[in-house]
Amino acid sequence: MEKHACIYCGNTETSESDIIPDALTNARITNKNVCKTEHNNKFSDLFESEVIEALALITNELDIKSHKGENYAAYPAKIEIDGIEYSTKMISEKDLFNGRKVLVSTDKKHKLSSMDKITKIAKDSRKVSEVDINKIPLYKRVEININIYFSEKMFRMISKIAYEWYCSRNGVVGYHDEFENIVKFITLGKGDNPVTIFQNEELYKYCGQQISLGSHCLFALVDNTGKVNVIVSLFGIAMYRVVVSDAIPAFCKNNFMFMELRTDSSRKELTHVSYEEAENYFFELFNPSNFIEGANIAGTHIVIHKEISNIDVVLYPFVFNMMKCFLEIRDEIQEPNEKIVKILKCNIQEVLQASTLHKKSIQRFVKEYFSDGHEPIRLNPNASNKKTTLLFYILFVIGRDNIECIDDKSLQEIAKEALDMGVKSELIVTDELEKKLQNEMLSTEGYGDMLEKGAEVIKKWEE
Numbered sequence: 494m495e496k497h498a499c500i501y502c503g504n505t506e507t508s509e510s511d512i513i514p515d516a517l518t519n520a521r522i523t524n525k526n527v528c529k530t531e532h533n534n535k536f537s538d539l540f541e542s543e544v545i546e547a548l549a550l551i552t553n554e555l556d557i558k559s560h561k562g563e564n565y566a567a568y569p570a571k572i573e574i575d576g577i578e579y580s581t582k583m584i585s586e587k588d589l590f591n592g593r594k595v596l597v598s599t600d601k602k603h604k605l606s607s608m609d610k611i612t613k614i615a616k617d618s619r620k621v622s623e624v625d626i627n628k629i630p631l632y633k634r635v636e637i638n639i640n641i642y643f644s645e646k647m648f649r650m651i652s653k654i655a656y657e658w659y660c661s662r663n664g665v666v667g668y669h670d671e672f673e674n675i676v677k678f679i680t681l682g683k684g685d686n687p688v689t690i691f692q693n694e695e696l697y698k699y700c701g702q703q704i705s706l707g708s709h710c711l712f713a714l715v716d717n718t719g720k721v722n723v724i725v726s727l728f729g730i731a732m733y734r735v736v737v738s739d740a741i742p743a744f745c746k747n748n749f750m751f752m753e754l755r756t757d758s759s760r761k762e763l764t765h766v767s768y769e770e771a772e773n774y775f776f777e778l779f780n781p782s783n784f785i786e787g788a789n790i791a792g793t794h795i796v797i798h799k800e801i802s803n804i805d806v807v808l809y810p811f812v813f814n815m816m817k818c819f820l821e822i823r824d825e826i827q828e829p830n831e832k833i834v835k836i837l838k839c840n841i842q843e844v845l846q847a848s849t850l851h852k853k854s855i856q857r858f859v860k861e862y863f864s865d866g867h868e869p870i871r872l873n874p875n876a877s878n879k880k881t882t883l884l885f886y887i888l889f890v891i892g893r894d895n896i897e898c899i900d901d902k903s904l905q906e907i908a909k910e911a912l913d914m915g916v917k918s919e920l921i922v923t924d925e926l927e928k929k930l931q932n933e934m935l936s937t938e939g940y941g942d943m944l945e946k947g948a949e950v951i952k953k954w955e956e
C-alpha cells in the first residue's frame with residue numbers, strides 16, 4: 494500500500510493539496526502528502542486568498558477560474574460613463590449591464606442600472622435620465638497592485654508552490670530536516686526568506702518568447718553552490734528563485750525538471766536526474782542507431798525514430814538555455830525598485846493586452862454576450878476593448894463565411910488571418926487594428942445576424 498505522510502509535519506492523515514492554488518491555474522497539479530487542516534486549508538487563509546484576490550484581474554483576463562467556482566474572479570474597477578465615474582467590482586463588461594446590477598458613482602450621487610430597476614429605486618421619474626450604453630464611450634480604469642509581488646504572502650505562496658512541486662516530483666513522503674528552513678518560512682513566515690525575484694529584462698523577454706502567454710513555469714536545478722533551486726515564473730509576469738534545500742537530499746533523485754502549465758489547461762514537462770543526464774538524453778535522441786527504416790514513399794525510403802515520435806525537440810534547447818541563465822544570472826532582489834517595477838508593469842500590460850484565444854475564452858464570451866433571449870448586438874464604435882473586439886470579429890467571420898463547425902485549429906486560423914500574423918503565436922491587437930476590425934464589421938450590412946450565426950456555431954462546439 495502507498496504510504497502517505499504530510500511533508501510539513503509528518504501527519505499520516507493526508508489530503509490532496511493544489512500545488513498552485515486552484516484559482517490561479519486551469520491546469521491543476523497536486524501533492525497528496527499534505528495534511529488536510531493544518532497545512533492545506535489553513536494556507537488559504539494565511540496567505541493564498543489575499544494573493545488570489547490581488548491577482549483577480551489577471552486570472553479573469555486569462556480566463557482562469559477555480560474548478561469549484563461558477564464565476565470568474567471579480568476585480569475592482571472605476572468605470573466612466575457619460576462623464577460620471579462609478580466604482581465597482583466587475584467580472585466582465587457584459588456583467589456591468591446585466592439589468593440586475595446597480596452601479597453607484599464614486600461620489601455616491603448617481604446610480605446606474607436598467608430602466609426598470611432604476612425607476613423603482615428612484616421612486617420619482619424626474620430623477621431618472623436615460624443613457625444608451627451602446628452609443629456612448631465607456632472608460633475603464635483598473636488599479637494594478639504591484640506591491641503584492643513583493644509581499645510576504647506572495648513569498649510564502651511561491652515557496653509553497655516550489656516546495657510541494659519539488660517534493661511531488663521526487664515522491665517525498667513525510668517531513669525531512671533538509672527542508673527545515675523552507676517549511677518554517679511557509680508555515681510560520683519565520684526563518685530566512687528563501688525567495689528572490691529576477692530583475693533581468695532580457696531573461697523575461699527570452700522566456701516570454703518561448704512559452705504560451707499567461708503560462709506558469711517551474712524549473713528545478715542545482716545551483717553552483719550545490720543548493721536546490723526551484724524557479725517559479727508566475728503567469729510569465731514575475732520570476733522567482735526559491736532555495737528549497739541547501740543541498741540535494743539523498744532521497745531526491747530528480748534535480749533537473751521543467752514544467753509549463755498553460756491557460757488552456759495543457760502542460761509540458763521534462764524530468765531528469767541532472768543537467769548532464771538531460772543533455773545526454775537529448776543528444777542520444779539524434780544517434781543514428783535510434784532510427785530505423787520506415788515506409789517507402791513513391792520509391793523513397795524514409796527513416797523513423799525507434800521510440801519517440803512526438804518528442805518536443807524545441808523544448809530541450811529552451812530549457813537548457815533557461816537553466817544556464819539561472820546558473821549565471823545572480824541579479825535578484827526582494828524589495829521593489831524602479832527597474833523591477835518597470836518590468837512587472839510591462840509584463841502585466843502584455844498579459845492584459847494580448848488576448849489568449851482558445852475554446853474556453855470564446856465559449857465564455859458567447860455565454861456572456863449571447864445568452865437566451867438577449868438583446869440584439871450593436872457594436873459600440875467608441876468603446877475600446879481589444880479582446881472583445883477580436884472575439885466579436887471571429888464570430889463575424891464564422892457567420893459571414895458560413896463556417897458550419899469549428900475546432901481549435903480553424904479558430905486559430907481565423908484569428909491569424911484577422912491579425913495578419915505569421916508564426917508568432919501571441920495575439921496582439923493594436924489600437925489601429927482594433928479600429929480596422931470594428932470598421933469592417935460596422936460597415937457590413939447585417940453584421941448583427943452574422944454575429945448571431947457565429948455565436949450559434951460556437952455554442953454547438955462540443956468536446
Ligand SMILES: [Zn+2]
Nearest residue numbers: 499502528532
Ligand atoms: Zn501537516
